[in-house]
Amino acid sequence: MNEPSLPTLLQAASERATAYLETVRVRPVVPSQAALDRLGELHHALPQQGVDAMEVLRRLDEIGSPATVATSGGRYFGLVIGGALPATVAANWMATAWDQNACYRWTSPIAATLEDVALQWLRDLFRLPGDVAGAFVTGASMASLTGLAAARHALLARIGWNVEAQGLYGAPEIRVVVGDEVHVTVLKALSILGLGSERVIRVPTDARGRLRAECLPDLDARTLVCLQAGNVNTGDFDPAEAVCRRAKAAGAWVHVDGAFGLWALANRDFDALTQGFTLADSWATDGHKWLNVPYDSGIVLVRNAVHLRAAMSVNAAYLSEGEAGEREPSHYTPESSRRARGVEVWAALLHLGRDGVSDLVARFCRLAKRFADGLSRHGYEVLNDVVLNQVLVSFGSPETTRAIIDALQADGVCWCGGTVWQGRPAMRISVANWATTEADVEQSIEAMLRAATRVSAMGKAPT
Incomplete structure (x- = not known):
């Protein structure tokens, strides 16, 4: 196999990625049916002989790129999905080239150092103590x-119960209290941890989805x-x-699900x-x-480091420790x-x-208000x-609202999801993407109004 040189391959990848990012803002947010149909070309038996790297890259771009959802453009407004700042795309490429295992300080001094620095900046940004x-x-x-x-x-x-060593069999009971608007990912985490997603104590919420403190047990x-910091609706x-x-x-413990809303701590307004x-x-x-770095990127912060380390650390003879x-x-x-x-993140x-x-x-919040x-x-x-950055809109009857959402998604100018x-x-x-502009908002509003007009013309006028 006549493989291209590494510089040639990476240059080609850079050119294709750059072309994608330069055109993503003007393409439909959802892939065309033709693009989806081409995905069938990827379903074939594993070849006996390998394919050269340039051909792999070509297929990835020419078949894959048209079949992406344009979340990196400025008009995707579903699921609180951010874009990726150009600086973070470049950093991601560099990190991929490094191919570091961030497990230990000795497996990657640079990864550990950047984590140290980023965590300190995050503590400062969120106004948390320096030893969090x-x-x-x-x-x-x-x-x-x-x-x-x-x-x-x-x-x-x-x-006196060591749950990491003894498990939950026979353990004293932990009571878990959540608001009625608790996010499903928190319930999933509780389920995985053996604390149960259905045995939680649910506290009523108000008209804005906020837990009612006066109803706490x-x-x-x-x-x-x-x-919750940032209700999903x-x-x-x-x-x-x-x-x-x-x-x-x-003496109770309070955990905050702040998937996007926690970043509001960075703005005193x-x-x-x-x-x-x-x-x-x-x-x-x-x-x-909200920070708009590439997938995947999550951050956990715990006030007392002893508890986080006790829950997560493992040791083995072949794993050396860093400096005290x-x-x-x-x-x-x-x-x-x-x-x-x-x-x-750094x-x-x-x-x-x-x-x-x-x-x-x-x-983000200003553009949401504009919507x-x-x-x-x-x-x-x-x-x-x-x-904040979330807007819930009714177009009339439930049937009309659902029909307009479907029409808007099919149109491809922008993408918004439905909820109840x-x-x-x-x-x-x-609204969660750095690339979204006021022009994107106006273009999207126009698309929403056109969708409403089409639905109305089909006899599904609001009631």
């Missing part, structure tokens, strides 16, 4: 699992409370200060929303949402071998700086107070 421990994982789902594992350890260790030193925040002060007095969240015991967030007092990354994460996820924070992160948060104002002016009902909020179907707009 942290780790880089796949996403907020795994970050919540990791933080909740630390909580499980801490609550049981207080009463009695808390004690074996209680785990899960709060409304963007709103639970009343953290009232809950955390009660929890602290009772949102202090009214974020008040009290720094009082929690553990926090989970994403880098690939140095943070060994693998002692704080579920994974051992893993990619150097801290590289892109690059994003260095590139943006404190002001840049604050501005990014403000821009809400534009659709309201045309007579459509916004179902939530737009306090307090019994009413709605279109859910999530």
